[in-house]
Amino acid sequence: MELRVIEKTDEELRMEIAGEDHTFMNVLKGALLETEGVAAATYDMNPEQSGGQVDPILSVKTEGGMDPLDAVAAASSRIRDTTADLRDAYSAAI
Amino acid sequence: MAEEFDVEFIERGDRSARFLVRGLTPAFANGIRRAMIADVPTLSIDTVRFIENTSVMFDEMIALRLGLIPLTTPLDDFEVGETVTLALDVEGPATAYSGDIQSSVPEVQPADENVPIIELKQGQRLEFEADAVLDSGKTHAKHQGGVAVGYRHLQRVEVVGDAGEFEEQEPNILRGVIETEDGELVNADEFGNDLTQRYPGKEVEVHDVPGAFVFHVETDGSFSVDELVLRAIESLDLRAAELEEKVRV
Numbered sequence: 001m002e003l004r005v006i007e008k009t010d011e012e013l014r015m016e017i018a019g020e021d022h023t024f025m026n027v028l029k030g031a032l033l034e035t036e037g038v039a040a041a042t043y044d045m046n047p048e049q050s051g052g053q054v055d056p057i058l059s060v061k062t063e064g065g066m067d068p069l070d071a072v073a074a075a076s077s078r079i080r081d082t083t084a085d086l087r088d089a090y091s092a093a094i
Numbered sequence: 095m096a097e098e099f100d101v102e103f104i105e106r107g108d109r110s111a112r113f114l115v116r117g118l119t120p121a122f123a124n125g126i127r128r129a130m131i132a133d134v135p136t137l138s139i140d141t142v143r144f145i146e147n148t149s150v151m152f153d154e155m156i157a158l159r160l161g162l163i164p165l166t167t168p169l170d171d172f173e174v175g176e177t178v179t180l181a182l183d184v185e186g187p188a189t190a191y192s193g194d195i196q197s198s199v200p201e202v203q204p205a206d207e208n209v210p211i212i213e214l215k216q217g218q219r220l221e222f223e224a225d226a227v228l229d230s231g232k233t234h235a236k237h238q239g240g241v242a243v244g245y246r247h248l249q250r251v252e253v254v255g256d257a258g259e260f261e262e263q264e265p266n267i268l269r270g271v272i273e274t275e276d277g278e279l280v281n282a283d284e285f286g287n288d289l290t291q292r293y294p295g296k297e298v299e300v301h302d303v304p305g306a307f308v309f310h311v312e313t314d315g316s317f318s319v320d321e322l323v324l325r326a327i328e329s330l331d332l333r334a335a336e337l338e339e340k341v342r343v
Binding site for chain 2: 022090
């Protein structure tokens with residue numbers, strides 16, 4: 001996972017997350033949209049055959065003074081909470 | 095934001111299972127499904143050194159077949175990229191089976207013993223040494239640990255009334271798992287996938303239950319279903335942890 005910030009203002013972020021695909025990006029997008037202070041979140045990704053930008057680009061827009069990088073961190077920790085809960089629930093059911 | 099997850103098994107075997115997870119978002123359900131298919135690594139033969147191949151097939155064709163043989167994979171003992179050496183020596187007339195493969199590591203064995211590699215006639219012989227490498231399904235489909243992984247919504251069936259008395263009832267075909275009004279989980283196979291078999295003479299309504307996903311997971315024998323599911327969840331967790339750490343810096 002290599003990060004490269006393309007554009008960053010107080011309320012907007014465009015960042016390339018190299019080496020990831022829909023598996024993680026869609027989960028991350030979903031978590032961002034559930035995070036407080038996030039106005040919009042999406043990612044753009046092209047197929048390998050397109051020959052252009054193939055690594056996903058994450059776009060985040062925030063509101064209410066939330067720093068977009070903090071929003072990404074908050075979403076990541078949200079994913080970690082979810083995975084931990086899910087792992088516990090699955091282990092309990094075995 | 096601790097969400098409440100609830101996992102319930104409908105069918106449970108070593109290599110195949112069906113279970114219900116409540117409280118999931120669609121994005122997360124799909125993330126786990128994709129991680130099970132493409133991100134949980136397995137061992138698979140990748141390089142073959144032929145010592146003798148007097149069979150009717152080219153080395154490359156046999157090497158391709160060898161790659162597709164599932165090998166038991168103790169994921170705790172290996173890192174991606176690590177290799178295990180295997181060997182085989184069979185002389186005709188006989189059929190070379192996956193069970194004839196000798197492994198240098200006792201924990202790594204062919205998951206099934208009865209996968210035919212090639213039939214050898216009198217005087218033909220196959221002898222080789224091979225390296226199995228640990229890699230993920232993203233690199234090559236032979237490294238996929240989950241072979242049939244998918245999910246469906248849980249469907250809630252409600253009886254809303256009686257069917258017309260003199261009407262011929264049409265079959266009401268349904269797949270997947272239903273939740274009855276008593277909260278019982280029933281696989282549609284049990285009533286021939288036909289709701290009129292389970293509720294004869296009744297008018298029923300079927301609704302998807304939001305956030306409730308019925309996963310069907312089948313592995314190729316490299317490891318158990320539990321291992322596959324937990325590793326898939328772990329792989330999402332590791333990536334989230336990596337991103338969090340990098341963003342905070």
